[in-house]
Amino acid sequence: xxxxxxxxxxxxxxxxxxxxxxxxxxxxxxxxxxxxxxxxxxxxxxxxxxxxxxxxxxxxxxxxxxxxxxxxxxxxxxxxxxxxxxxxxxxxxxxxxxxxxxxxxxxxxxxxxxxxxxxxxxxxxxxxxxxxxxxxxxxxxxxxxxxxxxxxxxxxxxxxxxxxxxxxxxxxxxxxxxxxxxxxxxxxxxxxxxxxxxxxxxxxxxxxxxxxxxxxxxxxxxxxxxxxxxxxxxxxxxxxxxxxxxxxxxxxxxxxxxxxxxxxxxxxxxxxxxxxxxxxxxxxxxxxxxxxxxxx
Amino acid sequence: xxxxxxxxxxxxxxxxxxxxxxxxxxxxxxxxxxxxxxxxxxxxxxxxxxxxxxxxxxxxxxxxxxxxxxxxxxxxxxxxxxxxxxxxxxxxxxxxxxxxxxxxxxxxxxxxxxxxxxxxxxxxxxxxxxxxxxxxxxxxxxxxxxxxxxxxxxxxxxxxxxxxxxxxxxxxxxxxxxxxxxxxxxxxxxxxxxxxxxxxxxxxxxxxxxxxxxxxxxxxxxxxxxxxxxxxxxxxxxxxxxxxxxxxxxxxxxxxxxxxxxxxxxxxxxxxxxxxxxxxxxxxxxxxxxxxxxxx
DNA sequence: CATATTATTCACCAATAGTGAACAACGATG
DNA sequence: CATCGTTGTTCACTATTGGTGAATAATATG
Numbered sequence: 001x002x003x004x005x006x007x008x009x010x011x012x013x014x015x016x017x018x019x020x021x022x023x024x025x026x027x028x029x030x031x032x033x034x035x036x037x038x039x040x041x042x043x044x045x046x047x048x049x050x051x052x053x054x055x056x057x058x059x060x061x062x063x064x065x066x067x068x069x070x071x072x073x074x075x076x077x078x079x080x081x082x083x084x085x086x087x088x089x090x091x092x093x094x095x096x097x098x099x100x101x102x103x104x105x106x107x108x109x110x111x112x113x114x115x116x117x118x119x120x121x122x123x124x125x126x127x128x129x130x131x132x133x134x135x136x137x138x139x140x141x142x143x144x145x146x147x148x149x150x151x152x153x154x155x156x157x158x159x160x161x162x163x164x165x166x167x168x169x170x171x172x173x174x175x176x177x178x179x180x181x182x183x184x185x186x187x188x189x190x191x192x193x194x195x196x197x198x199x200x201x202x203x204x205x206x207x208x209x210x211x212x213x214x215x216x217x218x219x220x221x222x223x224x225x226x227x228x229x230x231x232x233x234x235x236x237x238x239x240x241x242x243x244x245x246x247x248x249x250x251x252x253x254x255x256x257x258x259x260x261x262x263x264x265x266x267x268x269x270x271x272x273x274x275x276x277x278x279x280x281x282x283x284x285x286x287x288x289x290x291x292x293x294x295x296x
Numbered sequence: 297x298x299x300x301x302x303x304x305x306x307x308x309x310x311x312x313x314x315x316x317x318x319x320x321x322x323x324x325x326x327x328x329x330x331x332x333x334x335x336x337x338x339x340x341x342x343x344x345x346x347x348x349x350x351x352x353x354x355x356x357x358x359x360x361x362x363x364x365x366x367x368x369x370x371x372x373x374x375x376x377x378x379x380x381x382x383x384x385x386x387x388x389x390x391x392x393x394x395x396x397x398x399x400x401x402x403x404x405x406x407x408x409x410x411x412x413x414x415x416x417x418x419x420x421x422x423x424x425x426x427x428x429x430x431x432x433x434x435x436x437x438x439x440x441x442x443x444x445x446x447x448x449x450x451x452x453x454x455x456x457x458x459x460x461x462x463x464x465x466x467x468x469x470x471x472x473x474x475x476x477x478x479x480x481x482x483x484x485x486x487x488x489x490x491x492x493x494x495x496x497x498x499x500x501x502x503x504x505x506x507x508x509x510x511x512x513x514x515x516x517x518x519x520x521x522x523x524x525x526x527x528x529x530x531x532x533x534x535x536x537x538x539x540x541x542x543x544x545x546x547x548x549x550x551x552x553x554x555x556x557x558x559x560x561x562x563x564x565x566x567x568x569x570x571x572x573x574x575x576x577x578x579x580x581x582x583x584x585x586x587x588x589x590x591x592x
Numbered sequence: 593c594a595t596a597t598t599a600t601t602c603a604c605c606a607a608t609a610g611t612g613a614a615c616a617a618c619g620a621t622g
Numbered sequence: 623c624a625t626c627g628t629t630g631t632t633c634a635c636t637a638t639t640g641g642t643g644a645a646t647a648a649t650a651t652g
Contacts, residue, residue, distance in 0.1 A: 003298075019630055030631085031633090041573050076365075086342070135353050153349055276343075297639090315600095326599065327600075327641070327642060331600090347600095349649060449631095
């Protein structure tokens with residue numbers, strides 16, 4: 001027996017006082033109505049409906065059970081319907097993990113406008129450069145660099161690519177000299193962003209030429225902001241996403257070197273659970289982030 | 297999808313935080329758990345559980361839905377269980393229709409003791425010599441004479457047989473003469489109990505001899521008590537169940553005539569809806585009535 | 593690094609839900 | 623009162639479905 005169907009059948013029979021009419025209303029044959037009622041009574045070991053040919057009435061037990069069942073079925077409909085608002089309007093709490101610097105530079109200015117668009121949405125944005133576990137830590141979505149992708153069961157949607165620049169302060173280069181070829185870096189103090197894969201092995205390319213250089217330095221740090229601070233302080237040189245030091249390059253606070261060489265890009269992805277039944281709040285944020293980061 | 301099963305599965309997964317554990321608890325395979333959840337999500341067009349390999353968490357919608365569903369499932373269990381007391385102890389209201397005189401003479405004295413046995417039972421006993429429609433008029437059980445049986449879909453259980461006696465008051469016979477053979481009745485004032493079938497055609501038998509007599513009279517009434525009153529008043533003679541005039545026969549207030557002839561018996565039945573899922577209250581009353589009326 | 597466990601998917605099959613048809617019974621109608 | 627239409631039941635039948643074992647990818651653990 002499909003008990004929900006049987007309960008619904010019972011409810012209709014009780015309200016309409018007729019098996020036949022209940023069948024018409026539910027699009028079921030008289031045999032199905034009769035069968036469902038019989039099986040519900042068998043399940044309960046209890047007569048719910050007193051019936052003879054062409055006539056029926058609820059028993060006392062039937063009347064009691066009807067009142068309760070009607071409430072239960074209404075509550076269940078209500079439970080189903082309670083999910084509709086979240087499907088029609090982005091609402092609830094959206095929890096996102098995003099890397100610090102990308103977010104501060106590229107997303108922060110636009111977030112208030114995004115939230116203005118969706119008044120019923122609350123955004124919890126954790127700035128975190130670690131590779132977080134979405135399921136374990138309860139995130140709806142994470143923004144990551146290509147080298148911090150993980151579960152292949154998650155969906156990764158590319159948002160943008162970050163160019164990098166090799167640079168240092170004028171003061172640093174005045175003291176240490178300007179590298180003219182990648183191999184020169186072996187004799188420089190190279191500041192490392194420790195959360196980057198291969199942070200101690202930098203690759204360069206020019207046309208079809210590719211060179212990899214093992215580098216070292218006295219300062220490894222897990223924050224792009226701290227890397228920039230060290231650059232500005234003249235502590236060394238580093239490979240850093242260009243947008244992080246855009247203003248510094250313009251002002252001359254840092255200068256690019258080995259500019260005829262190209263550096264690998266960092267691909268930025270949005271990572272989330274599944275395309276199927278994607279919550280509306282996740283989808284609208286995804287769209288927002290795609291536009292904000294210029295991803296096509 | 298069997299939605300009730302799916303809801304129960306969802307509830308267990310939510311509480312146990314594990315598909316595998318939920319499967320063990322419910323005796324379902326992992327595949328069945330996975331399938332039920334997927335179909336529930338499809339039904340709702342909504343992700344309820346965020347999951348990757350070996351890990352899962354409820355979504356915000358999932359948490360909301362879980363709270364409601366847990367309540368609904370509990371309410372449904374409660375509805376089912378609310379019928380148990382009626383199955384374990386006769387309780388509620390028992391509505392019975394019974395013929396007036398039989399009840400007053402043979403049941404009334406014993407009913408208080410019956411009700412004392414079942415403190416949670418309420419008896420609504422309608423004294424009614426009509427042929428009632430059980431379903432239409434909301435009776436659980438009716439007591440009837442054999443000539444008032446009706447729906448063959450109802451169950452008839454024989455309770456007892458009533459002997460009849462042809463009698464009148466001594467004063468009546470002094471005025472009208474004593475009938476010595478059935479045919480003599482054609483010249484007598486025969487009081488008729490109008491609710492009896494063939495009330496104007498009385499049958500007599502002696503050994504293998506059977507005689508039927510059309511009778512007439514100036515008084516037809518639908519109450520055996522009124523028939524007895526008329527007898528005692530010397531208004532005429534009548535065929536009446538012996539137990540109705542037992543005391544009057546002993547005191548000589550009425551005397552039997554044509555006593556070498558036998559009259560047909562009236563079989564008394566209990567009539568009720570169905571043997572299957574018979575409510576406990578009906579069953580105990582049935583047993584009580586069987587014992588009270590001496591039916592074997 | 594090997595092993596055990598989790599969650600998913602799919603082809604398969606036993607179980608099941610709904611049905612048409614036949615039926616008995618009865619209410620409405622002429 | 624006879625006839626007709628409708629009700630509720632039952633049953634053999636069939637399309638659908640729910641659960642499964644096995645294979646799989648992924649991951650936690652020792």
